[in-house]
Amino acid sequence: MSSTEKPAPLSGVKGMNDILPAAAPLWERFESAVRGVARAYGYQQIATPIVEHTRLFTRGIGAVTDIVEKEMYSFTDALNGEDLSLRPENTASVVRACIEHNLLYDGPKRLWYQGPMFRHERPQRGRYRQFHQFGVEALGFAGPDADAEIIMMGQRLWDDLGLSGIRLEINSIGQPDERARHREALIAHLTAHEDQLDADARRRLHSNPLRILDTKNPAMQDLVNSAPRLLDFLGPESLAHFEGVQTILRQMGVAFHINPRLVRGLDYYNLTVFEWITDALGAQGTLCGGGRYDPLIAMMGGKAAPACGFGMGVERILELIQEQCPPNAPGLCDVYVVHQGAAARMVAFRAAEGLRTMGLDVILHCNAAGQEASFKSQMKKADASGAAFAVILGDDELAAGEATLKTLRDGVSAGGAGGTQRRVALDALADTIVAALVGDDEDDEDLA
Numbered sequence: 001m002s003s004t005e006k007p008a009p010l011s012g013v014k015g016m017n018d019i020l021p022a023a024a025p026l027w028e029r030f031e032s033a034v035r036g037v038a039r040a041y042g043y044q045q046i047a048t049p050i051v052e053h054t055r056l057f058t059r060g061i062g063a064v065t066d067i068v069e070k071e072m073y074s075f076t077d078a079l080n081g082e083d084l085s086l087r088p089e090n091t092a093s094v095v096r097a098c099i100e101h102n103l104l105y106d107g108p109k110r111l112w113y114q115g116p117m118f119r120h121e122r123p124q125r126g127r128y129r130q131f132h133q134f135g136v137e138a139l140g141f142a143g144p145d146a147d148a149e150i151i152m153m154g155q156r157l158w159d160d161l162g163l164s165g166i167r168l169e170i171n172s173i174g175q176p177d178e179r180a181r182h183r184e185a186l187i188a189h190l191t192a193h194e195d196q197l198d199a200d201a202r203r204r205l206h207s208n209p210l211r212i213l214d215t216k217n218p219a220m221q222d223l224v225n226s227a228p229r230l231l232d233f234l235g236p237e238s239l240a241h242f243e244g245v246q247t248i249l250r251q252m253g254v255a256f257h258i259n260p261r262l263v264r265g266l267d268y269y270n271l272t273v274f275e276w277i278t279d280a281l282g283a284q285g286t287l288c289g290g291g292r293y294d295p296l297i298a299m300m301g302g303k304a305a306p307a308c309g310f311g312m313g314v315e316r317i318l319e320l321i322q323e324q325c326p327p328n329a330p331g332l333c334d335v336y337v338v339h340q341g342a343a344a345r346m347v348a349f350r351a352a353e354g355l356r357t358m359g360l361d362v363i364l365h366c367n368a369a370g371q372e373a374s375f376k377s378q379m380k381k382a383d384a385s386g387a388a389f390a391v392i393l394g395d396d397e398l399a400a401g402e403a404t405l406k407t408l409r410d411g412v413s414a415g416g417a418g419g420t421q422r423r424v425a426l427d428a429l430a431d432t433i434v435a436a437l438v439g440d441d442e443d444d445e446d447l448a
């Protein structure tokens with residue numbers, strides 16, 4: 001390559017998004033709401049690695065699922081030949097970690113997680129190859145109160161975020177023996193109308209017929225609507241658990257709709273299943289899916305313990321926040337420090353650190369080009385930063401042991417006579433700014 005030739009710019013992997021600074025306020029709002037809700041219900045954070053042994057997911061999710069059949073990023077570690085995968089979801093990993101570290105030794109645990117998940121799907125609105133989930137797992141709780149609790153956490157999160165129009169659908173898929181009886185009836189029904197099945201459904205007719213009820217193919221809707229309902233095959237214990245969940249939700253004023261076609265197609269899912277859904281995002285409207293998976297811990301080699309949980313699609317929720325109540329772009333800092341000359345620069349560094357120690361967010365001007373920027377161009381940057389104040393340090397100020405404090409935001413006073421600009425002794429600078437900003441907050445409260 002000749003020295004004048006520019007290398008072609010590189011692009012990211014299809015379906016895997018950069019989260020740009022403009023989206024940061026949205027993520028921050030969501031993450032702080034999530035942490036608040038988790039704390040409010042006594043859930044502790046757990047974080048597991050993004051890479052796991054592939055067999056964790058074939059066992060922990062099931063071999064006959066969309067995820068394991070066609071969506072996993074699996075590879076052989078070139079250095080030691082291990083079969084590894086990027087995690088497509090987090091429940092299997094959380095259960096593995098709990099078993100491996102014996103976390104349930106002293107009783108049930110309430111856990112939450114967040115982070116990126118990977119599925120090789122067709123990228124489209126609300127569906128990406130790297131996406132993020134927030135989820136909870138309530139491990140060791142058998143009763144319907146745990147199911148109701150995690151559902152109510154969802155409701156509280158929507159309320160905290162100011163989101164509306166999100167509906168709750170629930171169902172019970174009973175226990176394996178109940179599903180076995182339903183399965184026979186279901187296969188009979190589907191076989192009688194085999195000509196109406198699409199290729200996916202035909203393949204699953206005998207391996208995972210329940211999942212056919214979950215089809216998104218419009219041509220099969222009549223067929224699945226007329227199929228035998230799993231709810232009609234539940235025995236008294238399963239019905240009592242389902243009734244227990246509904247009673248709590250009703251008493252707590254959480255509206256829901258029973259959708260008999262809501263399923264999870266895996267053997268170790270049981271009893272409650274639920275989804276939070278919005279119509280505001282087009283085809284990918286499921287914000288959250290969850291339910292009970294009592295048999296999973298034992299299936300993965302742990303001591304049997306009941307469990308339930310949910311996983312939420314963060315990108316879909318952020319899109320809804322952006323649509324319904326977008327956050328204001330916040331200012332980058334409270335104070336922007338402008339300076340000129342080598343001596344002033346050292347004073348500026350010290351002043352900026354002093355302000356940060358007082359809890360203020362401070363941007364210290366750094367020159368982008370080789371030469372020092374003029375006061376005028378530095379002040380333009382200060383204005384654009386959203387700072388409440390500029391602190392100006394030049395030869396005059398230095399000689400007097402002072403700084404010039406200039407108000408940049410409407411309604412924020414530089415103090416003193418209430419002017420927009422005044423000189424302040426360097427050692428009083430931090431106190432003056434803090435007092436001005438606190439006074440400003442108090443004014444806001446008076447108005448509220």
Ligand code: ATP
Nearest residue numbers: 119121126127128131286287288289311312313316
């Ligand atoms: P879908 O039917 O939409 O494929 P799923 O049943 O595969 O969903 P879960 O495995 O239950 O979804 O994941 C929980 C949530 O994670 C979903 O409700 C959704 O909000 C989100 N989600 C799942 N896959 C993706 C993806 N590829 N991109 C963005 N979000 C996703």
Ligand code: MG
Nearest residue numbers: 066067119121
């Ligand atoms: Mg999916």
